[in-house]
Amino acid sequence: MKKYLVILFSLFCFLPVVMNAEVKSMNLVEALKDEGIESDIDYEENDNQTTIYFFRTKGESKSVDFLKYLDSIYARYGKFFKVRSFEVSGNEDNMLLMKNTFDYLRTDVNTTPFIVIGSTYFITYKEDINENIEKAFIEYYQSGSTVDTIDEVLTRYYRNDTLIMTVFLSMIILIPVFIIVMVIKNKIENKKNTEN
Incomplete structure (x- = not known):
């Protein structure tokens, strides 16, 4: 017996276990401050805005450039978007979320900056994709879509x-x-x- x-x-003991991660995100102002970027934007968020998810490595030039870009367009486009920035170099759970997002999107690349807007994503950042980023968050905002890749990842991997x-x-x-x-x-x- x-x-x-x-x-x-x-x-x-071998039954599946639900992960309890400590994923931490920052809004645009917090991420700018974390990178030492001075800003005077009057940042506001609401539920109707498109969420720009941004995985970054602290101090990395392309990540800093993307934050500066968001800061520079906020006065013109701020009503369309809000930011959730995940710093991955100092947070294992944020890194795991990024890896799970890459897995969910079935992409082989695993680098920062990594930008997700709805079901659209951008791997790394260069100025020549600015127009595509603006188009993505404006179209997503105007469509009223509720597709949220990161929310899907969180549901699948963390709180299913x-x-x-x-x-x-x-x-x-x-x-x-x-x-x-x-x-x-x-x-x-x-x-x-x-x-x-």
Whole structure:
């Protein structure tokens, strides 16, 4: 009987576990300040704005350039977007989120800066993609779309309620099945012992 309890316990140890990550993001003003970039923008966020997700490495020139670009266009386009910046060099959970996002998007590249707007993404930053970035967040804003790649990644990899329910239901099913099997096995063994 003890052997079977050990087996049952081992099965529960191998059931999927939901990750509890400490993903930390910064808005545009916080990211600018973190990089030592002075700004006087009057930054505001609301639920209707397009979220620009931005994975960056602190101090990296292209990441700094992208933040400066966002700062420079905020007066003109700020009503369209808000920023969630994930610094990956000093935060393992942010790095894992970036890697999971690359996995979700099925891309082989794994570098910063990495910019995600809705279902559109940009790997690295150069000035010649500014127009594409502006087009992406304006079109996303105007479409009213709710597609959010990072939210999908967070749901799939971090807080999947379906996974939690599957684990819970697995436990509910496995325990009674285990007990029934043990009762039947004991009855068979007792019957054999009484016949001998």
